[in-house]
Amino acid sequence: MRTALTDLVGVEHPVVQTGMGWVAGPRLVTATAEAGALGILGSATMTPGQLRAAVREVRSRTNRPFGVNLRADAGDAGERVRILVEEGVPVASFALAPSRELIARLKDAGIVVIPSVGARRHAEKVAAWGADAVVVQGGEGGGHTGRVATSVLLPQVVDAVGVPVVAAGGFHDGRGLVAALAYGACGIAMGTRFLLTSDSTVPDAVKAAYLAASVTDVTVTTKVDGIPHRVLRTPFVAALERAGPVGTFLRALRHAAAFRGLSGLSVSRMLRDGLAMRRGGRLTWGQVLLAANTPVLLRAAMVDGRTDLGVLSAGQVAGVIEDLPSCGELVGRVMAEADEVLRRLAGG
Template sequence: MTTPLTELTGVRHPIVQTGMGWVAGPRLVSASAQAGALGILASATMAPDRLRAAVREVKSRTDAPFGVNLRADAGDARTRVRVIIDEGVRVASFALAPSRELIAELKDAGVVVIPSVGARRHAEKVAAWGADAVLVQGGEGGGHTGEVATTVLLPQVVDAVDIPVIAAGGFFDGRGLVAALAYGAAGVAMGTRFLLTSDSTVPAAVQARYLEASVRDITVTTKVDGLPHRMLRSELVDSLENSGRAAALLRAVRHAASYRKLSGLSWARLVRDGLAMKHGRDLGWGQVLLAANTPMLLKASMVDGRTDLGVMAAGQVAGLIDDLPSCAELVDRVMDEARHTLRSLSAVT
């Protein structure tokens, strides 16, 4: 199935595996890429040297195109961009809108730039700055999310920009892919669906929690880092929702110290990243400090398997997923379902 996404990136199928922190490592990314999707390596929780090693590991596993996801507001974003360019990575995706200068630097080196956005005006801005495509996530998506549903946000963005649009938030099968294409998208991006594969490194006990969840077991909270964050409801989430400000700040300081040690970042770099995060947002300093919770709380579940100590970012589609196929099986299934759906629609008169 050829679309502007497949033509732009060189992948076989119009499917993107999103760059989920602690989840989208070399094993999942290479399996997704080998299956014909666009695998995206999550780099925000990696030091630059580890990022370079991870990119090389993916390249050793597959010759297929893949991408790297960056935090545009990170103090070392330009260093990470240089790693992407030096290592010949095909795609750079961004969790936040990159600057005009970063886009130009990547494009001059032949890297495809695909920022993620949650609003039409953000899509218009990065398109004007030269982005090659844009990934738009509706409120159904996992992790940091907005309030506008994909079915409302997607057509808004498709009508507003003249670059390929990738739809995210609520997709898990071939019917969803066809629906996104009907709206004018060039493909779909899926996070939770790829997290729940046999190629995912997420511990089995954590995957079981996702598979057991109903759509009502997925909630949005601001208590993790001050921003709306969609995740599985758990005892810890309930505790965070009910905790006082002093306890929350103490927890944030503790996790910030752990993240600093793990990432190798200095306190000065963490402060600079906090300033970047605060810029342009109506966040108090307490909320900026709370943002230090996110990497370590996610790691506790996604790496260490401690659902009692960590949080589990999840799209609402987790409540509709009940199996763990390989990436190859998943992508083949989605494409078979999409072709079947298209044939069924062609019979409608």
């Protein structure tokens, strides 16, 4: 299936595996790329050295296109962009709107820039700054999310910008791909569906928790890091929501210290990153401090397998996913379903 996305990034199928922290490492990205879709490394939880090593590992395993997701508000964003340029990474994606300068640096190096957005105004801004395409995520998506459903937000963005639009939030099969195409998108991006594959390194106990969830077991909370975060409803999340302000503050301090150890960041670098987050996202200092919760609590689940002490980011589609195919099987199934739906719609 040829679309503006396949033409832009050189993949076979208009399917993107999103850059999930602690999840989208070289193994998952390579498997996705070999399946003919666009795999994206989640670099926000990597040090610059780990990022370079991960890129080189993917390069050693596949000669197909792949991408790297960057945090636009990170204090070392410029250094990470330099790594992408030096290593010849084909695609850069962003969880937040990158600056005009970062976009220009990447484009000057021949790298395709695809920011993720959750609102029409953000899509308009990055498109005006030169982004090659945008991923638009509706409220059904996992992790940090907005309130507007994909079915409303997607056509709004498609009508507002003149660059290719990739749909995210609520997609897991070929029917969803056809629906996204009907709305004007050029492909779909999936996180939870790729997390729940046999190629994902997420521990089996965590995958089992996702597979056992119903659609009503996925909730949005602000107690993880101060901003809306879609996660699985677990006893641990319920405990976070019951915690008072003092307990929340002390927990955030502990996790900030833990994140400093994991990331190798200095106190001054963390403060600079906090200032950038506060300016870019208009967050309070309390929310900036809580932001340290996210990587630590996600790591507890996605790496250590602690469903009792970790947070499981999840799109609402977690409630309808029932198996763990390989990436190759998943992408093949999505495309076969899409072809079948299109034939049926055409009366074939």
